[in-house]
Amino acid sequence: MSLEAADSAVLSRRQYETLLDAAETYREALVVRLCGEVGLRPAELAELTIGDVEQVRMDPPRYLVRVPSVGDREGRTSYLPTTVERELRRYARSNGLAAEDRIFSVTPRRLQMLVADVATRAADLFDDPSLVDVSSGELRHYFARRSLVDHDVNPRVVKSTGGWRSFEALEPYLSQPSDTEIVDAFDAVERPSGPDRDRTGSRSGQMVGDDSVIRLLLAASDRYALIRLDEEGYVERWNRSGASLFGYRAGEIVGTHVSTFYPDDAVEDGAPERTLAAAIEESGYETEGWRVHKDGSRFHATEVISPLRDDRGRHRGYAVFVRDVSAHYEALEEVEAERDALERRAAVARGQRAITRALLGSTDHSEVETRTCEALASGDAYEFAWIDRATFADRRSEWRAAAGVEPEVIDRLVPDEWDDGSWSDAPTVGTDDGSIDATSIADAEPAVSVVPDVSEDLGPDRFEGALARVCLSYGDTVYGSLSVATTRPDAFDAEERRWLETIGRQVGYAITAVRRRNLLLSDRVVELEIACRDEGSFFVGTSRELECRFELDSLVPVSESTQLYYLRLEGAPPAEVFERAEADPGIADYRLIETYEDGWRVEFVVEGSSPTLTLTEYGVTVVDAVFDSGTATVTGECAADADLRTIVDGLRSAFPASELVGKREAERTVQTAREFREGLEDRLTDRQEAALRAAYFGGYYDWPRESTAEEVADAMGISSPTLHNHLRKGQHELLRTFFDDPTDGTIGESPR
DSSP states (O other): HHHHHHHHHOOOOOHHHHHHHHHHSSSHHHHHHHHHHHHHHHHHHHHGGGGGEEEEETTTTEEEEEOOOBBBBBEEEEEOOOOHHHHHOOOOOOTTTOSSSBSSSSSSHHHHHHHHHHHHHHHTTTGGGTTTTTOOOHHHHHHHHIIIIIIIOHHHHHHHHHTSSSSSTTGGGGGOHHHOOOOOOOOHHOOOOOOTOTTTTBBHHHHHTTTTTHHHHHEEEEEEEEEEEESSEEEEOOHHHHHHHHOHHHHHHHHBGGGGGGGGHHHHHTHHHHHHHHHTTSSSSEEEEEETTSSEEEEEEEEEEEEEETTOOEEEEEEEEEEEOHHHHHHHHHHHHHHHHHHHHHHHHHHHHHHEEEEEEEEHHHHHHHHHHHHHHHHSSSSSEEEEEEEEETEEEEEEEEEESSSGGGTSOOOOTTOOSSSSSSSSSEESSOOOOEEESSSSOOOOEEEEEHHHHHTTTTEEEEEEEEEEEEEEEEEEEEEEEEEOOOSSOHHHHOOOOOOOOHHHHHHHHHHHHHHOOOEEEEEEEEOOOOTTTTHHHHHHHHHHHEEEEEEOOOOSEEEEEEEEEEEEEEHHHHHHHOOTEEEEEEEEEEEOOOEEEEEEEEEEEOOOHHHTTTTTTEEEEEEEEEEEEEEEETTTSHHHHHHHHHHEEEEEEEEEEEEEEEEEOOOOHHHHHHHHHHHSSSHHHHHHHHHHHHTTTTSSSSOOHHHHHHHTSSHHHHHHHHHHHHHHHHHHHHHTTTTTOOOOOOOO
């Protein structure tokens, strides 16, 4: 039987693993493994004990099993794989077996049936009819084939460990020797004999590549080769290691120069000749670089070249040891790529921290912009950065801040779609072919716009990299855009875009904060009067349609985009107003609070854009607002150094039908704490003040309360209802003084 026919008649590795998968008990799997991986017969298994297992090596651990005599078959020694030994001892421990106890206390016939049951089950489970007839004998043949063909174990060892009486059963698995194997086997016949031969059978100085130990080492992997060159650098001897690594047969490569193994550029540079010369000069030389397989593919190799000399010291050639280290270099490149990616992310993170520090120290809008650009351009993440402050009145942008690049040269970098200043339109996202696709930038979450490939001559320097832009926003207000440029490869991935979105919001928050802080600390303010006729405002549109009037009593911020309005309504019944509010997506809720003789007091919860919200986001304190017959007249205050054009343009970006109709500078009236208390005392009666003091100092307002209302009333010598009456009126005056102080003039949302 040929080797191919024998292979087809024996279990494959996949079929053997299928049998193991079909085993339902630990014992079934162990029996299959002892037959298929150790080569034991059922009769031998029936006599086997745990005491027959012997450890013959400590490091690493190796085991043999002393197979007992059965019938006319003498006992033998078989090799026990480490994994099977562990499973065997585990089985013995779980069943409480002593060293002398039989591991399988059943008959050989029962063990044969056990293997047959597993085979039938595997055939059914995995739809493989060829497994039905698998027996313990087939498992032993699987053991023989795996040992001889797959692992190249000495046939005499396999015959002995498997208990075969002759080589006849193993003959199908022994392949016919190749030409190279025949030549290598009889190579010793050609070697000279005499007293100058060393213990290995080689003449002194001769290459020892055919030594059995070296052969075994080289055969263990296809990543090593030992080659013999003549004095001129031509291949003189070729063996299986060279054929396995480079792909050439001996007839193809013997007599060819060693430069055949080098890339063309290295040959043109003279690298092979320099290497051979260095080996002679230094009595051995080690180098590394690219080498070439027969099929032209390249691999990275280390190479050790030793000159060979005869007993008279004459140069007789070279011994060349080549090792394929491509896997190591690939692993190194992966680690370096991962390191570079982590370093790039670390640079972006450092930039974020730098921006946070810069924003905390900024005192006005322009300084926020300048420090943001400087923080980004001074790090490793970006080459330069700039901020455009949007101007919507004339649909253009003005350069406000830049770092790392002169503002006037930025025009050459920015695509036309970026230069229109329109943030209600879409940003631009670069595509692979350099075209521009439109996506939204005016959403609640700032979108990042990227141009991936930019190449421009910026005076003495040339920039080749990518650009990204993100809007600077707070709530529904967009202050402008931040643009950054980088030469980093693979820049602006999803994570970095999310980070830039965060930066856009962070800078927007900072601009809003410094505007409000400057208004709070300013001694002089600018009073603005703004008219808005844009029906994008619910109150403007409703007052026009119903010919009614809304007067704002108080404005309470609930969140970044939600405000609570308290208004006086005249000229239209609340039911009609509420009917319109029901259909408006910007009105979250509404209710009637109080009815007057000439009107009503109503409450609205407004979500999203509104003229008062937009002005507030730009640092304006709304003092008064009236919506009458389609026109909103809003009076507000801003810091004296505030940029009025930015404020008005910001309002017009959301509500185009808006205009500034008046402004004037005024001194801010500052009320001291003493003046506030004196004004409050003027509003309270003596009994109201006494009731508030008694309740406060008596612990009535503590939690848990230290005094009840009855106890405070008894202490004052009044009834409990009288006390509650005094407290309620006193608290009302206290809150009215705080929220409706006539010296303030605001409508309840002043940051002061």
